[in-house]
Amino acid sequence: MAHLVNYIYIVSAALFILSLKWMNTPVTARRGVFAGETGMILAIGGTLLARDVHNWTWILAAFFIGTAVGIPIAYIMPMTAVPQRTALSHACGALAAALVGTAEFYRSNFLHQPLGNFEMVALVLETLLGFLTFTGSLMAMGKLQEVLPQRPITYKNQNFINLSLFVIAAGLGVRLVLVPSDMWIFPVFAGLALLFGVLLIIPIGGADMPTVIALLNSYAGLSACAMGFALDNKLLVIAGALDGSSGLILSIIMCKAMNRSFTNVLFGAFGQVQASKTATQQRSYRSASAEEAASILESAGTVVIVPGYGLAVAQAQHKIRELFDNLTRRGIDVKFAIHPVAGRMPGHMNVLLAEADIPYDRLKEMDDINSEFPQCDVALIIGANDVTNPAARTDKTSPIYGMPILDVDKARTVLVIKRSMSPGFAGIDNDLYYMDKTLMLFGDAKAFVSEILKELPTRAAA
């Protein structure tokens, strides 16, 4: 029986790989979730039954609480809060790995069975990554929930202090590997890792959250992977490696979509540096009312809607669906252009629009839609800013120069729904707003779309 569980783990590992493979298209994705669930149940069931498990009260109580907390999180959490939930789950996953490592360290010391060098290296990596990802993810969650300021929090010699802290923590880790019986070092090591996680994330601005979340995802996976090395469990290694590589790919995609490097995201404190560069001179722009916007939209043949984080903030996705339906019924071709970093996590906009029942074949990726903007009559921008700034293509002095953008400025008419003329999060003025073909629609995204909708049906009747 004891051997059987190892074969069950192999089946679980295969199911996890299939699960991710089936995520490649929405058609098979739900099968992927089912495969993942089956793999998980097999692995947990196998472990509980075949291994020599004691202390059932503790284990069952933990399962009960975890389930009782997990179900409401999954069903009550609104889709706009998905980035926060994701950050929270990175924190939970990392905490679990770190605590298991901690327990293993003390257990081996109390039993006077010192761990080998190999296990100690794995254990140190597991706890280091685990603890720093735990606090780092909590900070990210605080920023996403707007409990903490979204602006980067910076102070003098920040990078130097962070780096020194990390070097000290790593040094203590090495010392633990060499002399595992030095139990007093462990709490100091863990404390430094926790502190480093906080300091690593607080200087990062809200707009960089997609990259940060993906990176924390990767760390949480690697931490689980290191646990597999420490506990002699190949299934943990495989599942952790899958999670780690997924986070890595997503963070690379996010970095490319912002034309920035990892180091720049982690140590750049983007928004802060740029805020001082904001141009102050007055430039002229044109604004329009909901009525004018409605008449422009109804006479268009093709409309491309560009959603951004502002859409999530205003919870405007359902109103936009109404607009989508209204225009589609008039025979207008409506598409959505999704920039990879729109929103606060990878794929954020797609989930919000899918929630509002917008068919996913209408959601276009940047590379697919950009060639269509010159033929597009109206580009309607809702809550997006930097990802539409033509300065990224033309102005070499702009901090976002080189970032791939949506070429909305090539559309015949550009409508921008925005609260005011104040520059976006990164503090960069958007040249798009001052173009002759651009009309600014001032107001809350949800309220303004409702206004436009009120204008549309009456006109159809007239």
Place this chain on the structure above:
Amino acid sequence: MSSNLELYLYVFMLATFVGLEVIRKVSPLLHTPLMSLTNAISAISVVGAILITGAEGATLLSKILGFIAITSAVTNIVSGFLITDRMLKMFKRREEKK
């Protein structure tokens, strides 16, 4: 032990490459559900937590730490799989509407 390390590094290397290849093909449309799914999968660390908590003669410290670890991991498993499915249910093609 050194041969064991070698074996584990092979497993890690191969799993990473499989992961990179498989994830690269995931449509950007599904990046958010992908992240919650991989998160649920990596909560397989619950297995490690069970073994720590359930070890014969586990100290009180082990039990407490293991208890918190299992609770966190199970929260991730339950909420991760369920919310992924909830999100995926929302992705509909035009033909499937109504």
